[in-house]
Amino acid sequence: MMIMPEVVVQKILAQGLKELRFNKPAFYDVFAQFAQDELSEDYGISYIDEVWKWFSTTKIPIIRAWSLNTQQIPCISVHLANETEDESKAAVGDYFGAGLDNEVGTGVFTVMVDIGLHTSRAGDQVLWLYYITNYILFKHKLTAERLGLKLQTFSASDYNKDASKMTDNIWTRWVRFRCTTENFWAAEPYYTIEDVNVDAAIGLEQARDLATGLDVDPCEVDITKNQGILAESGTNPGDEPVDI
Numbered sequence: 001m002m003i004m005p006e007v008v009v010q011k012i013l014a015q016g017l018k019e020l021r022f023n024k025p026a027f028y029d030v031f032a033q034f035a036q037d038e039l040s041e042d043y044g045i046s047y048i049d050e051v052w053k054w055f056s057t058t059k060i061p062i063i064r065a066w067s068l069n070t071q072q073i074p075c076i077s078v079h080l081a082n083e084t085e086d087e088s089k090a091a092v093g094d095y096f097g098a099g100l101d102n103e104v105g106t107g108v109f110t111v112m113v114d115i116g117l118h119t120s121r122a123g124d125q126v127l128w129l130y131y132i133t134n135y136i137l138f139k140h141k142l143t144a145e146r147l148g149l150k151l152q153t154f155s156a157s158d159y160n161k162d163a164s165k166m167t168d169n170i171w172t173r174w175v176r177f178r179c180t181t182e183n184f185w186a187a188e189p190y191y192t193i194e195d196v197n198v199d200a201a202i203g204l205e206q207a208r209d210l211a212t213g214l215d216v217d218p219c220e221v222d223i224t225k226n227q228g229i230l231a232e233s234g235t236n237p238g239d240e241p242v243d244i
Helices: 005-021 024-030 037-041 044-057 124-139 141-146 163-168
Strands: 062-064 075-085 095-098 102-119 150-156 171-189 193-197 230-233
Touching (some): 005 062, 005 141, 037 044, 124 171
Antiparallel strands (some): 075 102, 150 171, 193 230
């Protein structure tokens, strides 16, 4: 199985937004500091009410970065920024272990996923969307872990106007999500040997190799009398015999 980190992150964010819209107490917990002590003089519960009204009535799609356009603002974009094989965690021959039907190969990668928070108007909406995203990434860490994203961390840039969309007054803040993934695939298959024919055969082509005991003179061995030991797989009848 190959882990697709950008797909997982997109799903985690979409699910997190959906759940948070149905959990108003949790939303107010996210922004509770606005009503704390000295901050309540400038913000307070009324400000949190304003943030909740915006969040609960505004559609915020989770899109792939190449689908970004001004008609979808506000939105969250997701794209794979970097995926590098982690040499410090490399396995010899990419070997992981034994599976049921075959050996299992593995590859460990360090992954960077860029999450773009895009809003219009002033910078407040970018601020709100950042802390909502922050909450979701922490809240759903175990889900992301189960879906293959290990050792998750992230960092964020300052928010700024997107210069390429300046006339549309688009504000963006980027979150760089970092994690480790481990991919698995079916490697060498196992052969099931159901029957071994050890009967001697004659009139064959000369053998390429010859092995004898110390009590046998190699010059006296007829190398056209036996083909060696062959095994037939019972999985696919009619397959060519396999040399052992």
